[in-house]
Amino acid sequence: MKAAEQRRYSPRGTVILIGGAEDKGRDGAILSEIARLSAKDPIVICTAGSSFPEETAERYRSAFRALGVKSVPHLRVRTRQDAEGARAVELIAAAKVFFFTGGDQLRIASIVGGTPLHRAIEELHRSGGVIAGTSAGASALGETMPYSVVEEEHRVAAALSLAPGLRLLNDVVIDQHFAQRGRLGRLVAAVTENPRLLGIGIDENTAVVWKKASFTVMGTGAVYVVDGHELTRSNLGTAPAGAAMSAFDIRLHVLNANDSFDVAAGRPQQRC
Numbered sequence: 566m567k568a569a570e571q572r573r574y575s576p577r578g579t580v581i582l583i584g585g586a587e588d589k590g591r592d593g594a595i596l597s598e599i600a601r602l603s604a605k606d607p608i609v610i611c612t613a614g615s616s617f618p619e620e621t622a623e624r625y626r627s628a629f630r631a632l633g634v635k636s637v638p639h640l641r642v643r644t645r646q647d648a649e650g651a652r653a654v655e656l657i658a659a660a661k662v663f664f665f666t667g668g669d670q671l672r673i674a675s676i677v678g679g680t681p682l683h684r685a686i687e688e689l690h691r692s693g694g695v696i697a698g699t700s701a702g703a704s705a706l707g708e709t710m711p712y713s714v715v716e717e718e719h720r721v722a723a724a725l726s727l728a729p730g731l732r733l734l735n736d737v738v739i740d741q742h743f744a745q746r747g748r749l750g751r752l753v754a755a756v757t758e759n760p761r762l763l764g765i766g767i768d769e770n771t772a773v774v775w776k777k778a779s780f781t782v783m784g785t786g787a788v789y790v791v792d793g794h795e796l797t798r799s800n801l802g803t804a805p806a807g808a809a810m811s812a813f814d815i816r817l818h819v820l821n822a823n824d825s826f827d828v829a830a831g832r833p834q835q836r837c
Contacts, residue, residue: 578690580734580775584741584767584786585667585700589628595772595784599662600632602695606661607636613676614668614701618643621666640682648680657685662695665702671712673705674730683731696733700741707739708732709762711751719750722806724758734775740766743789750810756793757812758801763828764791771822778829781836782820790818792831 579602587595599608610625612618622639629637638656642648657663663686665673677683690696696706704710713726727738738755740748743766756764767773768786782788793815800811818833820826825834 577693577777579695580690580706580773581695581697582703582706582739582741582765582767582773582775583697583699584703584743584769584771584784584788586742586745586769587699587772587784588770589624591631593628593770595770596628597632598772598774598783599664599695599697600629600634603634603660603662605633605635607638607656607659608634608662608664609638609640609656609660610664610666611640611642611702612666612668613642613648614670614673614705615666616668621668625664625666642676642682645676645680648677648682650681653682654685657682657689660689660694662697663689665696665698665705667700667702670701670704670710670730671728673701674710674728677705678729678731686731687733690733703741703767704739705730706733707737707765708735709738709755709759711738711740711748711755713751713754717751719810720806721754721801721804721808721810723751723754724801724810725806727755727758736762738762738764740764742769744768744786749789752789752791753812753815754801754810756791756815757796757799757810760793760796762793763831764793765789766791775828779825779827781825783822785822788820788824788826790820790826790833792816792818794831 766789771784771786
C-alpha cells in the first residue's frame with residue numbers, strides 16, 4: 566500500500582490554514598469566510614505565538630467586527646499556566662471558531678501542546694467547529710513544524726530543523742509565506758526526512774480550507790503540495806549537515822483558488 570493511502574486525517578470539523586499577510590479589509594475573502602463559518606458565534610483570537618499580543622489581537626478583533634462578528638474575545642496565552650486555566654476552556658466551549666495568529670510556531674506548540682487548552686481545541690474540532698491559523702499559527706496545526714533559518718533552507722540542515730506540532734492534522738507538515746520567503750527547499754527537506762508526511766506550502770493571502778480528507782484553495786496566491794511517497798533516494802543519511810540537499814522522485818503539485826486536493830488519494834482536482 567502506498568504511503569499516501571495510509572495517511573490519517575482529522576474528522577468532522579474544518580481547519581483553515583492561512584499563509585500569512587491575509588487581507589484584513591472588508592473585501593478580504595479569507596477572513597470573510599471565517600466570519601461566515603462562525604455563524605454569529607464568538608471567534609476566539611489566540612496570540613500565543615505573538616511578541617505583540619495586544620496589538621495583534623486588536624487588528625483581528627477590528628477586522629472580524631467589521632465583518633459582522635459581534636464577539637471576538639482575546640485569549641491571552643503567554644505561559645503554560647495560562648493554557649491550563651479554566652478561562653481558556655470556557656472561551657472555546659462558547660465559540661464556533663478558534664483562531665491562532667502568527668508569530669513563532671515553536672512558542673505556540675511549547676505553550677499549548679498537551680494542555681487543557683490543546684484538548685479543548687481538539688474537542689471543538691471533533692464537534693464540528695472551525696480551527697484556523699495564520700502564518701506560524703498555520704504551521705503549528707500540523708504534525709510536524711519546520712523552523713530552519715533562511716541560510717539553511719536548501720541544505721541538509723533544513724531537514725534537521727523540525728519539531729512536533731499540535732497535530733490537529735496528522736501526517737502533514739505545513740509551511741507559510743511560501744513563495745515570498747523562498748521556502749520550497751525547506752518543505753522538500755521536511756518531506757524527504759519523513760516521506761510519510763504530506764508537505765503543504767501556502768503563499769501569503771492564500772488559504773487551505775480542509776474538511777475531512779480533502780481541501781480547497783482560496784485567496785490570491787498558490788498552494789504547493791510536496792508528496793514524497795515515491796522518493797527513491799536522498800543524501801540525508803550520508804551528507805554532512807552543511808551540504809546541499811539531494812532528493813529524487815518527489816512529486817510537486819501547484820494549486821490556485823480554482824483547485825482542490827483529495828488528500829486521501831493524493832491527487833489534485835480542478836473545480837468546475
